Amino acid sequence: MEHVDTIVIGAGVSGLTAARLLGRAGRRVVVLEARDRVGGRVWTDRSGGASTDLGASWIHGVTGSAVAEAAKAFGMRTMEFTVGGYQPDSRPIAYYGPDGRRLDHDAARAFADDIRAVDAALLEKIADSVPEASYRDVTDAALAAQGWEPERSERVREYLEHRSEEQYGAWIEDLAAHGLDDDAIDGDEVVFPDGYDVLPARLAEGLDVRLEHAVTHVEWADGGILVRCGEERFTADTAIVTVPVGVLKSDGFRIEPPLPEPVAGALGRLEMNAFEKVFLRFPTRFWDEGVYAVRQQGPESRWWHSWYDLTALHGDPTLLTFAAGPAAEATRSWTDEELVEDVLAQLRRIYGERVGVPTGLHRTAWQDDPFARGSYAYMTLGSTTADHDALATPVGGVLHLAGEATWTDDPATVPAAMYSGHRAAERVLGRAVPISDAWSD
Numbered sequence: 171m172e173h174v175d176t177i178v179i180g181a182g183v184s185g186l187t188a189a190r191l192l193g194r195a196g197r198r199v200v201v202l203e204a205r206d207r208v209g210g211r212v213w214t215d216r217s218g219g220a221s222t223d224l225g226a227s228w229i230h231g232v233t234g235s236a237v238a239e240a241a242k243a244f245g246m247r248t249m250e251f252t253v254g255g256y257q258p259d260s261r262p263i264a265y266y267g268p269d270g271r272r273l274d275h276d277a278a279r280a281f282a283d284d285i286r287a288v289d290a291a292l293l294e295k296i297a298d299s300v301p302e303a304s305y306r307d308v309t310d311a312a313l314a315a316q317g318w319e320p321e322r323s324e325r326v327r328e329y330l331e332h333r334s335e336e337q338y339g340a341w342i343e344d345l346a347a348h349g350l351d352d353d354a355i356d357g358d359e360v361v362f363p364d365g366y367d368v369l370p371a372r373l374a375e376g377l378d379v380r381l382e383h384a385v386t387h388v389e390w391a392d393g394g395i396l397v398r399c400g401e402e403r404f405t406a407d408t409a410i411v412t413v414p415v416g417v418l419k420s421d422g423f424r425i426e427p428p429l430p431e432p433v434a435g436a437l438g439r440l441e442m443n444a445f446e447k448v449f450l451r452f453p454t455r456f457w458d459e460g461v462y463a464v465r466q467q468g469p470e471s472r473w474w475h476s477w478y479d480l481t482a483l484h485g486d487p488t489l490l491t492f493a494a495g496p497a498a499e500a501t502r503s504w505t506d507e508e509l510v511e512d513v514l515a516q517l518r519r520i521y522g523e524r525v526g527v528p529t530g531l532h533r534t535a536w537q538d539d540p541f542a543r544g545s546y547a548y549m550t551l552g553s554t555t556a557d558h559d560a561l562a563t564p565v566g567g568v569l570h571l572a573g574e575a576t577w578t579d580d581p582a583t584v585p586a587a588m589y590s591g592h593r594a595a596e597r598v599l600g601r602a603v604p605i606s607d608a609w610s611d
């Protein structure tokens with residue numbers, strides 16, 4: 171049985187950040203990671219020559235972002251790509267109406283103005299909402315306040331459904347009214363043409379990371395921590411658990427004694443979402459040049475409504491769309507052929523016979539991944555934004571939870587993971603340390 175100062179469970183961005191800061195402070199740390207790689211939900215595929223980020227791709231706003239600072243320090247190349255947030259405009263977006271025809275400039279602008287009008291009313295509706303209210307309840311109330319004719323309201327209503335799904339991978343009636351409160355974007359959004367996974371790879375350098383170590387039990391008591399991975403045992407004075415919410419809730423991951431309040435209650439109100447990426451590569455570009463995103467309106471666009479042009483990243487004509495919320499759940503068991511045909515049918519409504527035969531498909535399966543169980547956590551009805559921080563309340567002075575779901579400001583992101591790892595390290599050390607220690611020499 172090995173004894174260290176701190177065991178970190180999970181080698182995603184949160185765990186690696188915590189481990190680096192603790193190591194830098196002179197602590198003996200071991201990181202136990204179930205997979206055969208580091209990075210967790212930051213994962214880049216390089217088959218076929220080009221980098222494809224299967225997990226996180228964007229920094230949603232570089233201003234003041236620790237991730238942007240770390241990426242700079244690690245020499246990671248970035249490319250501005252400001253459509254990661256589900257915005258109605260601000261970058262060239264080609265809108266297509268329910269009839270498959272492109273909206274002209276004035277119509278697209280009027281639609282974006284409608285969304286802004288509803289968003290302005292939404293702030294008050296969210297502030298006044300009861301705890302059990304859904305995002306549907308508050309957006310419907312904000313829409314009703316506009317007094318528009320049904321067709322105009324319906325276009326915005328479906329847009330808001332898409333926003334709930336594309337931002338949080340959750341059906342609008344399942345997402346709490348406050349579920350999108352902390353979705354602020356400061357500055358440009360950027361992506362990584364050479365892959366986001368350089369970040370965790372660099373954070374992991376020099377750390378004692380044990381891959382293929384799936385933890386099954388964490389026992390905590392006044393005296394410290396006992397962790398079991400199959401037959402192996404590790405003991406420590408403290409532990410930082412960074413596994414996703416879906417793993418924390420699963421039978422395969424036991425914490426004894428069970429997590430107390432307020433941690434248990436917060437965990438109960440957060441759920442893993444259903445959100446998958448679908449990348450389609452084509453021999454040639456059939457969509458308009460200079461358009462970052464293509465969005466389709468109308469009932470036919472229920473699942474496949476937005477496509478992002480990734481060609482600039484690597485030169486291969488590529489569209490990214492998302493199976494999100496109900497679409498992700500329903501298509502989970504589909505074959506590749508079924509999925510591609512369904513997406514192409516919608517593209518043909520817009521581009522007709524110009525749509526080529528795809529030369530490549532990448533689709534993610536985060537819902538089926540036993541070490542993720544979804545892409546990120548969302549707030550179910552009855553939860554409050556404070557649940558994120560409550561989830562990280564120290565347990566017995568020895569056990570700390572960290573990870574994207576434990577950070578209130580922009581949860582569900584890589585920055586949230588990094589900040590939560592920093593906070594956990596500070597709590598273990600009992601003192602403040604600069605977050606930049608995680609990437610500076």
Ligand SMILES: Cc1cc2nc3c(=O)[nH]c(=O)nc-3n(C[C@H](O)[C@H](O)[C@H](O)COP(=O)(O)OP(=O)(O)OC[C@H]3O[C@@H](n4cnc5c(N)ncnc54)[C@H](O)[C@@H]3O)c2cc1C
Nearest residue numbers: 180182183184204210211226227228385573574583584587
């Ligand atoms: C499809 C997708 C798109 C996304 N897009 C973006 C984006 O554009 N921008 C953004 O900022 N964020 C995005 N995110 C979210 C972002 O990837 C996550 O918030 C962040 O990477 C989470 O880091 P973490 O350290 O909290 O968790 P993880 O990265 O999940 O790390 C936890 C680690 O624990 C390990 N683990 C699990 N179970 C066990 C076990 N039993 N024993 C040991 N180890 C275990 C896991 O393998 C994993 O390595 C996206 C995520 C997905 C999936």
